[in-house]
Amino acid sequence: VNLILIESNELRASGGVRLSDARATHLVNVLRVTKGTTVRVGMLDGPCGAGVVRAIGDGTVDLECQFETRLPERPRVDLLLALPRPKVLRRLWAQLAALGQIILTNAERVERNYFDTHILAPACYRPLLIEGLQQARDTRLPPVSVHRQFRILVEDDLAGLFPSGRRLLADPAADRQPAVVMEQQAAERTLLAVGPEGGWNDFEVGLLEAHGFQAVGIGRRTLRTDTACIALLAVVHQGMRARQ
């Protein structure tokens, strides 16, 4: 954990907060804070700042926080992901925390019962996203939307979810590298679509391409969904920085 995230309703008007959960344990047992130690804090969906340890009690830590006036920039990469196996998605949530938004969709090669899992309940994934934000030193919780009808998502909903920007479609068979497309097409934001482990079917690829998605690849290897997401997002983020 590289940042202690605090929810706005936890914060007293004075800037004080009493932590009594895993964050307190982490401060005491891992970061080994003592009275007077300053730690990096962030307000969930708000600014970063510094917290000074004012008191350590039995399982509690009192912090006095000062926040920056500026909000961190909104992440500029969004992900459209065919719903992976629950076990994979559970591992993946924390890794997706630093994205602009997460759009989960059905596809032919997504098993129907994946949608019944509790891992799609905000009560389940929100703590995992927050864990990821604390690791990544980010404060913005990415919006998550779940779409059971791929066609309606792409034809009707996507224009609202991702009104403008570059749309990329990860395809192991594509020879074009993300960097090449990103150099050719300037854009503030990028939406990356990653298919199921068995791949999108032809209809799905066609529909995505008809809606502006350009196929890009990072090599012919078939990757596990979690590896593919991490690898592709690293390459896309790299492409975003190269353009700055």
Add this chain to the structure above:
Amino acid sequence: VNLILIESNELRASGGVRLSDARATHLVNVLRVTKGTTVRVGMLDGPCGAGVVRAIGDGTVDLECQFETRLPERPRVDLLLALPRPKVLRRLWAQLAALGQIILTNAERVERNYFDTHILAPACYRPLLIEGLQQARDTRLPPVSVHRQFRILVEDDLAGLFPSGRRLLADPAADRQPAVVMEQQAAERTLLAVGPEGGWNDFEVGLLEAHGFQAVGIGRRTLRTDTACIALLAVVHQGMRARQ
């Protein structure tokens, strides 16, 4: 699994092999092969090929294999990794299977007891690497070496392990992107050094730089070791392909 790996001592002179372990179960229960089905096979550290299902028994599958004459290319990226927590390393092995070699090292911020773990025993990691190879459709098992003395590794052993090529040092504080260094310095092979979660210390960075490692970064975020490896290796592989 995208490739069934067969060890050379399993193969009869005729090209026949009887599988009776997880590979047989996978062929029957996941790939749902029947008599006559052709599946991709590979010989460990050898060529890829095709296997035709000749018989399915009680927990066994008989394949008749034909192999290509050409060996797959040796992967051109090697990893020098400060030994991560056993739990992280266990998850990571399969992800590292498609590398040229894996060099594990001590560092100041590596806990001593990480070296006592059975996850460093070939009997433990070899099946995990093979699992990764089967996923990645590769056949070459990367050599693994474990070094308890960082300085001796860098000063004495590294010249033999990685005689020539580009040496990169992953550093969250570095502004230079891997692609920039890779464009400037042509090389057939790349060795990427990834530090412990707490980072290399100053002596270690100095020693690496004195031995030709150039610091590169993919953003200021502090990443978990497994995420950092996957993300960095994706960016480096991308850089290798851009030069082809």
